[in-house]
Amino acid sequence: MQKFYTLVRMTFLSKFAYMKAFWFNIAGTATSIFIYYFLWKYVFRSQESLDGFTMAEITTYVIAARMLSSQFGGGINTELSLWIYEGTISVELLRPVSLFFTLFAKRTGEFFFFILFKGIPITVLCTWILKGALPYGGAEFLLFVVSVCISIGIMFFMEFMVGICAFYTHGYWGLAFTKSALLSILSGGIVPLFLFPEGLASVLGYMPFAGMVSVPVQIYLGKYDATETLVYISIQIIWVIILYLAAKLFYIHMLKKVVVQGG
Amino acid sequence: MRRLWYYARLWKGYMRIGLLILVQYPADTVIWLVSMILREASGFLGVVTIANVAGGLGNWNLYEICLLFGLCAVVEAIGQAFFDCVWEISGSVRKGTMDVILVRPAAPFIQLLGRRFHYPALLSIIIYGAVIVWALAHLRIAPGVGMLLFLIEFIVCATVINSGIYTIFNSFNFWIVQGEDMAVLVQTCREFAKYPLAVFPVLIRSFFTFIIPFGFVGFYPAAFLAGKAGTEVVLTLPLCAGAVGLAAAFIWKKGLGSYDSTGT
Numbered sequence: 001m002q003k004f005y006t007l008v009r010m011t012f013l014s015k016f017a018y019m020k021a022f023w024f025n026i027a028g029t030a031t032s033i034f035i036y037y038f039l040w041k042y043v044f045r046s047q048e049s050l051d052g053f054t055m056a057e058i059t060t061y062v063i064a065a066r067m068l069s070s071q072f073g074g075g076i077n078t079e080l081s082l083w084i085y086e087g088t089i090s091v092e093l094l095r096p097v098s099l100f101f102t103l104f105a106k107r108t109g110e111f112f113f114f115i116l117f118k119g120i121p122i123t124v125l126c127t128w129i130l131k132g133a134l135p136y137g138g139a140e141f142l143l144f145v146v147s148v149c150i151s152i153g154i155m156f157f158m159e160f161m162v163g164i165c166a167f168y169t170h171g172y173w174g175l176a177f178t179k180s181a182l183l184s185i186l187s188g189g190i191v192p193l194f195l196f197p198e199g200l201a202s203v204l205g206y207m208p209f210a211g212m213v214s215v216p217v218q219i220y221l222g223k224y225d226a227t228e229t230l231v232y233i234s235i236q237i238i239w240v241i242i243l244y245l246a247a248k249l250f251y252i253h254m255l256k257k258v259v260v261q262g263g
Numbered sequence: 264m265r266r267l268w269y270y271a272r273l274w275k276g277y278m279r280i281g282l283l284i285l286v287q288y289p290a291d292t293v294i295w296l297v298s299m300i301l302r303e304a305s306g307f308l309g310v311v312t313i314a315n316v317a318g319g320l321g322n323w324n325l326y327e328i329c330l331l332f333g334l335c336a337v338v339e340a341i342g343q344a345f346f347d348c349v350w351e352i353s354g355s356v357r358k359g360t361m362d363v364i365l366v367r368p369a370a371p372f373i374q375l376l377g378r379r380f381h382y383p384a385l386l387s388i389i390i391y392g393a394v395i396v397w398a399l400a401h402l403r404i405a406p407g408v409g410m411l412l413f414l415i416e417f418i419v420c421a422t423v424i425n426s427g428i429y430t431i432f433n434s435f436n437f438w439i440v441q442g443e444d445m446a447v448l449v450q451t452c453r454e455f456a457k458y459p460l461a462v463f464p465v466l467i468r469s470f471f472t473f474i475i476p477f478g479f480v481g482f483y484p485a486a487f488l489a490g491k492a493g494t495e496v497v498l499t500l501p502l503c504a505g506a507v508g509l510a511a512a513f514i515w516k517k518g519l520g521s522y523d524s525t526g527t
Contacts, residue, residue: 039462140458173295173298177302178298190308
């Protein structure tokens with residue numbers, strides 16, 4: 001636990017050191033919130049509600065969804081791919097703590113930094129300025145927090161697997177771009193999943209991607225009743241377990257294949 | 264004349280290097296192909312879905328929005344294919360590898376661009392080119408010599424504007440550390456230009472017309488093709504491209520002048 005705490009703290013502090021760069025990142029997320037806000041506002045000029053969503057609720061959806069999916073741009077996959085690309089993975093593999101452990105601690109640190117300096121302030125500010133809806137109730141808000149926390153698990157194992165793909169591709173930018181574009185489409189980060197064709201929407205609802213954006217935001221807005229909420233959170237947990245096993249298998253397979261470039 | 268011949272040969276060499284990188288890492292090339300298409304497609308999906316729900320945005324129908332998106336995406340893809348290395352300025356300044364470029368006899372900017380061509384982007388040029396043709400066909404805009412000439416003018420000017428703006432903001436790296444974050448922010452702001460600017464408040468619209476003229480990369484030309492804007496677009500496009508091109512050249516030169524190596 002002590003080791004974990006230290007690693008989390010280290011990541012947090014190193015992120016903190018690049019605070020100036022982070023301002024631009026925050027501005028970027030705010031920009032994308034504004035784009036979708038204006039587009040939706042235009043849609044709502046001619047109608048009162050859309051699939052049971054009011055303008056205030058859609059605004060909140062946009063804010064929360066853009067915020068949560070802005071995490072897709074970061075993550076540990078780039079770092080992992082870079083280690084593989086540059087060959088420093090050999091040093092990381094020699095360390096006494098496992099690669100999983102180090103990377104998960106890093107991811108946790110990154111997440112805390114994201115929540116503290118971007119998630120909370122920008123969400124509050126945008127909700128206030130753009131007049132978004134508040135959480136449906138106290139219980140919904142708590143369950144939202146739980147759901148977001150579980151989603152780090154999903155995100156981490158996916159990032160891990162994407163990162164490892166660098167063993168096959170020997171590159172890292174292409175992988176990172178593909179990941180962030182694909183995840184933001186499939187998770188409902190760009191448009192709410194219910195706007196997709198019905199069959200596709202229900203399939204995507206049960207996929208792990210929805211657990212990163214769509215599920216937490218829908219819970220926040222009180223769109224799910226108690227049983228649905230429980231079902232979706234359980235699905236999230238099941239996906240974390242499945243993805244963990246997949247990542248583990250992939251990792252073991254990778255270790256047999258490891259080729260370190262140069263020296 | 265001999266100088267020109269020299270650059271043609273140099274360019275051929277750079278293209279060969281790009282090709283070699285392409286075949287050296289085949290798996291990475293495939294991922295690049297996928298990523299380039301997906302990056303534009305994700306925004307495309309968003310606007311098409313929203314426009315579908317609302318039955319168009321403002322007085323823009325779905326096909327006109329597709330046309331706008333296609334124009335924007337083609338220009339971006341050309342930038343990715345041939346001008347992507349302006350994004351490497353920050354790394355080169357920080358690591359001091361700009362030295363290599365400065366001691367060689369060819370023009371530094373050409374050398375910078377030649378570092379890597381992203382051929383995978385050619386596929387997205389073809390795909391989004393097809394989107395443009397498809398949208399034009401649905402809009403019943405008759406193809407003619409005039410339109411073809413305008414499309415050529417558009418591609419040249421918009422590429423200069425688009426890549427020129429990236430060059431300007433990436434050149435700030437010569438003076439400030441980690442300036443690429445600012446360039447990334449500018450690139451994010453470019454998202455606005457992919458949608459009909461008429462939907463946004465006047466402040467945003469004028470910002471993308473006069474300050475950072477991304478409006479000319481998609482919105483105004485698309486409006487002209489769809490018959491929503493007059494011939495003033497045909498005239499202002501080259502003017503805007505000239506202004507951005509000159510500004511980019513000036514800032515790049517100034518930046519290069521104030522570059523001092525890392526000393527290693």
